[in-house]
Amino acid sequence: MHGLVAGWIVLAFLLFFVGSQWTVLPVIGFLGTMAYGWVRYQAEAAKGLTFLTTILTVAILALIISFLLIRSVPIVQEMGVDLLTKTEPAGNIWGANGGTVWSLTPMMVGTAITTVIATVVAAPLGIAGAVFISEMAPTRVREVVKPGIELMAGIPSITYGFIGLTIVNQYFYLEFTTPTIGNYLAAGIMIGIMALPTIVTVAEDALSTVPESMKSGSLAMGSTEWQTTKSVTIPAALSGVSAGILLGIGRAMGETMAATVMLSHTKGFPTPVFDVFAGYGETLTTVIAFEGGNASGLHLSALFAGGVVLFFMVMVLSVTSQFVEWRMEKKLRGEQ
Amino acid sequence: MSNVRDTALHSGESTTSELAATGVLGVSFAAFVASWALIFQWVDETATVAGLSVLRLLGVGLIAAAVGLVAIGVASRMDALDTTPSPTAGFAVGLVVGLLWSIVGAVLATALLGAGTLLWVPAALAFGVAGSLSSLLPREDIGSTVPVSLVIAVLGGAIALGRLDAGWTWEPSWLSATVPGSELVPILVVFGSLLAVWSGAKARNGFGAQGREAGAFALIGTVVFGMLAVLALLIGFIVVNGLETMLTGASLFGGQVTVPVIGVTLPWVNFPFLTNVTGGLFVEVPGVLPATLGTLWLVFGAVLFAVPLGVGAAVFLTEYAERGRFTQVVEVATNGLWSTPSIVFGLFGLAFLVPRISGGNSIIVGQLVLGFMLLPLVLITSREAILAVPDEYRDASAALGVTKWQTIRSVVVPAAMPGTITGVILGVGRIAGETAPLLLVFGGPPYPSQTPNVLGSFQLTATPPFVTNEALLSPASALPYQLYSTITAGVFPKEIFTDSEFGWGTALILLLVVIGLYAIGVGSRLYFRRKLHHE
Numbered sequence: 001m002h003g004l005v006a007g008w009i010v011l012a013f014l015l016f017f018v019g020s021q022w023t024v025l026p027v028i029g030f031l032g033t034m035a036y037g038w039v040r041y042q043a044e045a046a047k048g049l050t051f052l053t054t055i056l057t058v059a060i061l062a063l064i065i066s067f068l069l070i071r072s073v074p075i076v077q078e079m080g081v082d083l084l085t086k087t088e089p090a091g092n093i094w095g096a097n098g099g100t101v102w103s104l105t106p107m108m109v110g111t112a113i114t115t116v117i118a119t120v121v122a123a124p125l126g127i128a129g130a131v132f133i134s135e136m137a138p139t140r141v142r143e144v145v146k147p148g149i150e151l152m153a154g155i156p157s158i159t160y161g162f163i164g165l166t167i168v169n170q171y172f173y174l175e176f177t178t179p180t181i182g183n184y185l186a187a188g189i190m191i192g193i194m195a196l197p198t199i200v201t202v203a204e205d206a207l208s209t210v211p212e213s214m215k216s217g218s219l220a221m222g223s224t225e226w227q228t229t230k231s232v233t234i235p236a237a238l239s240g241v242s243a244g245i246l247l248g249i250g251r252a253m254g255e256t257m258a259a260t261v262m263l264s265h266t267k268g269f270p271t272p273v274f275d276v277f278a279g280y281g282e283t284l285t286t287v288i289a290f291e292g293g294n295a296s297g298l299h300l301s302a303l304f305a306g307g308v309v310l311f312f313m314v315m316v317l318s319v320t321s322q323f324v325e326w327r328m329e330k331k332l333r334g335e336q
Numbered sequence: 337m338s339n340v341r342d343t344a345l346h347s348g349e350s351t352t353s354e355l356a357a358t359g360v361l362g363v364s365f366a367a368f369v370a371s372w373a374l375i376f377q378w379v380d381e382t383a384t385v386a387g388l389s390v391l392r393l394l395g396v397g398l399i400a401a402a403v404g405l406v407a408i409g410v411a412s413r414m415d416a417l418d419t420t421p422s423p424t425a426g427f428a429v430g431l432v433v434g435l436l437w438s439i440v441g442a443v444l445a446t447a448l449l450g451a452g453t454l455l456w457v458p459a460a461l462a463f464g465v466a467g468s469l470s471s472l473l474p475r476e477d478i479g480s481t482v483p484v485s486l487v488i489a490v491l492g493g494a495i496a497l498g499r500l501d502a503g504w505t506w507e508p509s510w511l512s513a514t515v516p517g518s519e520l521v522p523i524l525v526v527f528g529s530l531l532a533v534w535s536g537a538k539a540r541n542g543f544g545a546q547g548r549e550a551g552a553f554a555l556i557g558t559v560v561f562g563m564l565a566v567l568a569l570l571i572g573f574i575v576v577n578g579l580e581t582m583l584t585g586a587s588l589f590g591g592q593v594t595v596p597v598i599g600v601t602l603p604w605v606n607f608p609f610l611t612n613v614t615g616g617l618f619v620e621v622p623g624v625l626p627a628t629l630g631t632l633w634l635v636f637g638a639v640l641f642a643v644p645l646g647v648g649a650a651v652f653l654t655e656y657a658e659r660g661r662f663t664q665v666v667e668v669a670t671n672g673l674w675s676t677p678s679i680v681f682g683l684f685g686l687a688f689l690v691p692r693i694s695g696g697n698s699i700i701v702g703q704l705v706l707g708f709m710l711l712p713l714v715l716i717t718s719r720e721a722i723l724a725v726p727d728e729y730r731d732a733s734a735a736l737g738v739t740k741w742q743t744i745r746s747v748v749v750p751a752a753m754p755g756t757i758t759g760v761i762l763g764v765g766r767i768a769g770e771t772a773p774l775l776l777v778f779g780g781p782p783y784p785s786q787t788p789n790v791l792g793s794f795q796l797t798a799t800p801p802f803v804t805n806e807a808l809l810s811p812a813s814a815l816p817y818q819l820y821s822t823i824t825a826g827v828f829p830k831e832i833f834t835d836s837e838f839g840w841g842t843a844l845i846l847l848l849v850v851i852g853l854y855a856i857g858v859g860s861r862l863y864f865r866r867k868l869h870h871e
Binding site for chain 1: 514546548648657667672675684686687691712766775776816819840846850853
């Protein structure tokens with residue numbers, strides 16, 4: 001029975017993979033076998049089904065990784081390491097308009113600039129917000145502020161982008177006479193505002209998992225609430241707070257729509273690199289979103305390579321933050 | 337924690353200092369709010385109040401705050417006030433003041449000696465060290481007021497004397513833009529007033545541990561207040577801009593509806609922006625009906641795909657699997673999926689699903705891709721909900737002699753349902769506004785003139801796959817995608833709205849959908865939590 005189910009699934013996947021219209025047959029077979037199993041051995045079938053769903057979740061991630069990698073092979077064969085390091089020729093570094101050089105370097109620099117700006121905006125504000133919610137606010141204020149922050153996370157990024165485009169970009173263009181409408185600073189600030197709720201939520205969770213007994217102990221020694229927060233709660237929750245910041249950085253890095261709408265889509269290197277008003281504006285996410293719809297061949301492959309870079313940077317951040325959180329849990333349980 | 341306050345005992349003596357400190361706080365907070373009003377351009381830089389331009393008034397305010405702070409600090413040091421200062425102001429104050437002083441030093445050196453030289457480096461270092469020491473060495477009442485006040489006073493003086501005014505510009509060689517005084521001054525005043533709030537709150541509570549607590553709370557409170565104000569502004573802005581477009585031609589009883597059986601016509605709500613198509617020749621008021629239906633179909637498909645998978649995997653992980661290597665891998669994979677950028681999901685859909693299912697942009701690929709994005713969220717929340725089901729429930733059920741699967745089906749999953757539903761609603765709120773993957777796998781023409789007819793397009797065929805649906809395999813529009821294409825397509829085809837008016841209207845509808853979903857999600861969470869605790 002198990003073998004039959006596994007066979008149907010493998011067959012269905014293989015047929016789907018080659019794009020056959022016969023995929024439907026093994027799917028029907030699978031459903032039939034499952035229905036029979038459900039009637040005869042319900043407990044076994046249920047366990048098997050839940051196991052399958054678990055496998056499928058992991059398989060989706062595996063598929064994402066492998067397809068990103070497979071589709072970026074052509075551009076790596078074409079460009080080699082230059083894909084990630086080439087900075088010359090300055091004007092024609094992205095071959096979308098008939099050129100032959102494909103280099104992701106300007107987009108990586110762009111992503112780095114916007115992410116740094118967003119982090120500078122979001123990290124201090126996020127920690128302040130988390131401390132406010134978990135340590136300072138009276139219950140009634142907390143009940144308003146916390147859902148408010150969560151709501152902020154839910155506002156669609158394209159809406160932020162629309163506001164950024166019509167208000168923030170115009171503001172910088174008119175008041176600061178920037179060379180282009182749209183610059184890294186404006187986009188970075190907007191992305192920072194969008195990454196803020198992630199940091200607040202995760203850091204607040206970390207702060208509120210610090211055991212009440214630790215805080216009470218400190219207060220019983222005669223410290224003020226702020227001394228307790230500063231010297232007991234925050235140090236104990238430090239890893240959780242930094243996990244929140246890492247996740248926020250990951251969000252900022254992967255943020256697409258606001259930046260796509262706000263940036264000018266010109267590729268190049270601002271000189272010096274902290275010239276946030278330079279007439280360039282392109283990040284890894286924006287180039288994929290802006291050009292992905294009508295790219296083909298090497299161009300599309302280069303975009304997939306951009307996706308790989310993005311995916312692995314965010315994945316490293318995610319895994320690191322999980323590791324940090326896991327260590328905090330262990331510490332608070334007193335195993336260290 | 338202790339609520340005992342000893343203010344009553346010596347309130348007679350400390351009224352003056354408290355009054356002065358309250359004044360400093362009031363002035364600083366007013367300056368903070370006024371600078372934001374200037375940055376948002378509610379108040380023009382050239383406006384005058386009592387003969388003084390607004391900018392100069394801000395400078396005067398800062399000077400007044402600085403003078404007040406110094407007065408309190410010195411009076412406290414002379415023991416004229418009843419305060420409880422610590423021996424030193426503390427490392428944090430030293431660091432902040434050192435940084436500020438070094439900035440002042442660098443600016444002064446550049447202004448006096450010219451920009452070409454590198455002399456600003458030693459000047460900044462010397463000022464920084466001096467600032468740090470001046471705040472660390474004296475007793476706290478001096479250390480946390482006077483050095484900070486000096487910085488505030490220098491800034492306020494430069495503004496009040498007109499050295500920094502609206503016409504002043506700064507064009508550093510390393511920046512492609514010009515920084516005008518009209519914008520720089522309010523930004524600097526925001527930081528200056530925050531400093532004054534910090535210091536003033538400390539002084540008001542008599543320095544020491546109590547004072548530091550008050551200072552930190554005031555500073556954080558002000559920052560969070562500003563943050564929430566920005567959030568409220570963002571939402572208010574969309575509502576104000578979008579409301580007129582959304583309500584174009586709308587009326588409570590302007591429309592008509594015919595009751596099917598009786599054939600009587602009744603007045604009904606008329607809401608053309610929501611019930612009309614976007615393009616098309618004969619549409620008077622273009623609306624967002626195709627996009628709204630598209631969003632509904634997307635969300636429906638994504639939920640249909642993700643919820644069974646997510647809940648199933650959560651059940652397996654919590655009830656069947658042993659905690660170990662395998663669950664750890666699944667956890668890492670789930671969190672990885674959760675943090676994967678949305679555009680990467682779009683790329684995956686483009687590479688894997690599009691060529692195999694529809695050969696082009698289509699609704700069903702959009703549904704699947706959004707389903708992939710929803711899956712980790714459903715898994716994480718329903719797993720938490722299942723873990724939160726008390727073990728007593730399972731034990732009680734097992735004691736009745738039923739099998740494990742029956743326990744799961746009749747006890748665990750129903751008990752975990754509220755948490756799962758809340759998680760799903762919050763997740764749907766998130767994917768309903770998702771745009772990036774839709775650009776790659778879903779989007780159709782920017783101004784659709786018909787709605788996707790999914791229900792009516794199912795067809796049985798003799799060749800596999802036996803059931804086809806043309807509508808599911810063709811591209812469509814969704815609210816966030818509609819907003820994006822309105823922004824980028826440029827010219828709106830009808831004269832009644834400009835491009836951005838239509839955009840604001842769409843943004844408002846999108847916002848209402850998402851906020852509605854969030855309100856339902858948060859509300860159901862509160863409801864279930866209350867039920868859990870009181871019954």
